Amino acid sequence: MAQSLKDKTAFITGAGKGIGRATALALAKEGVHIGLMARTETDMQAVAKEIESLDAKAVYATADVSSMEQVEEATAKLTAELGQADILINNAGMGAFGPFLEIDPEEWKRVIDVNLLGMYYVTRAVLPQLIEKSGGDIVNISSMSGVKGTAGSSAYSASKFGVLGLTESLSQEVRKYNIRVSALTPSRVITGFSGGGNPPEKSEEKFMQAEDIAEYIVAQLKLHPRIFIPQSSQWATNPF
Secondary structure, three states, rough: OOOOOOOOOEEEOOOOOOOHHHHHHHHHHHHOOOEEEEOOHHHHHHHHHHHHHOOOEEEEEEOOOHHHHHHHHHHHHHHHHHHOOOOEEEEOOOOOOOOOOHHHHHHHHHHHHHHHHHHHHHHHHHHHHHHOOOEEEEEOOOOHOOOOOEEEEEOHHHHHHHHHHHHHHHHHHHHOEEEEEEEEEEEEEOOOOOOOOOOHHHHHHOOEHHHHHHHHHHHHHOOOOOOOOEEEEEEEOOOO
């Protein structure tokens, strides 16, 4: 039997747009109260208004997840105003693509700092809350690029492969606390990050939308606490 998510609290990174925004709204429709974390305050303000229109609470805190200090401050604010988290969605991410020798080393490092270290910092800040509650969920957004590397994606793939290693290791470590840690490896999703110049009608035909991933996350979180999905891939039906 599926569990209810009503009145649970979720902290979501990269929550101002794309998968983060879509997941925040999908969870709010289930009665979940949402703590938003992202770099752009105006984006989060807009999402918070949408959440409140769904009769759920919304609090936001600005942070660059690559800064442990900013993450700790943002987490403290969300916790003070919403209470401890039951769910953490690690969604914040960025990409840098191009031939290995042509990507600026600082840009390469920035991808690792945001996608991998950022996830570590946020999880490190929130995990004690889940341990104290003896239960909860952490969902880490990786990518198909974390399963299979491709030419020109060395930084992005390295970061997303790292996410899978972090997820698998942490999952084994915290199962004794009834905490489920899962990783998603979606193929291309049309968001502000990946949408590029695709005409909307073509994007909807060929690629997944942020709402598709959000719907999947909600369904996974509603599974009975005795079961969890360690890693799963989400593909667009149309391969072209």
